[in-house]
Amino acid sequence: MFTSVLMIEKALTSADVEFVTTLHGDEPVSFHVLLQPRGEQADRLLRAIDDIALGELDEAVREGQTPEGEEALSVGERALEVSLTALRTAGSAAEGRLVEDHPLDALKAVVQEVGADEVIVLTDPHYVEEFFHRDWASRARHKVGVPVLKLFSHSKA
Numbered sequence: 001m002f003t004s005v006l007m008i009e010k011a012l013t014s015a016d017v018e019f020v021t022t023l024h025g026d027e028p029v030s031f032h033v034l035l036q037p038r039g040e041q042a043d044r045l046l047r048a049i050d051d052i053a054l055g056e057l058d059e060a061v062r063e064g065q066t067p068e069g070e071e072a073l074s075v076g077e078r079a080l081e082v083s084l085t086a087l088r089t090a091g092s093a094a095e096g097r098l099v100e101d102h103p104l105d106a107l108k109a110v111v112q113e114v115g116a117d118e119v120i121v122l123t124d125p126h127y128v129e130e131f132f133h134r135d136w137a138s139r140a141r142h143k144v145g146v147p148v149l150k151l152f153s154h155s156k157a
Helices: 013-019 045-053 057-065 070-087 101-112 127-131 136-140
Strands: 003-008 029-035 094-099 118-123 148-152
Touching: 003 101, 013 029, 013 070, 029 070, 029 101, 057 101, 070 094, 101 136, 118 136, 136 148
Parallel strands: 003 029, 003 118, 029 094, 118 148
Antiparallel strands: none
């Protein structure tokens, strides 16, 4: 069985689930999902710039309404459960947890703990962070010791 650590920031869509569960053809895959909800450490300005770069001006204006802190944790717990259920329904083994602080340290620990074959980082585009190589995938490549695949989510949640 192939073991993947899947790092996400929101609930998986059905297209996302189909995409990640078919990456390895018919080989069974076990997913260990890490979800970091948008917390107080998230920078609203960077998210708004990303929205503008994508031509989504309405989203940029609504960044102030995005759940933060404790409210984001509750939303994150629901998103994690939805994602795990969807992966299991698609026939994959799946377990997961929320990550509140130091996502890359948590990622490295899980990779070592489960003997992961790869890391998949599946997020919306974050152009500013990606340009400066500060996104999760770029930073994880130097930290986890297994291949890191960067994928973009199929739709905004």
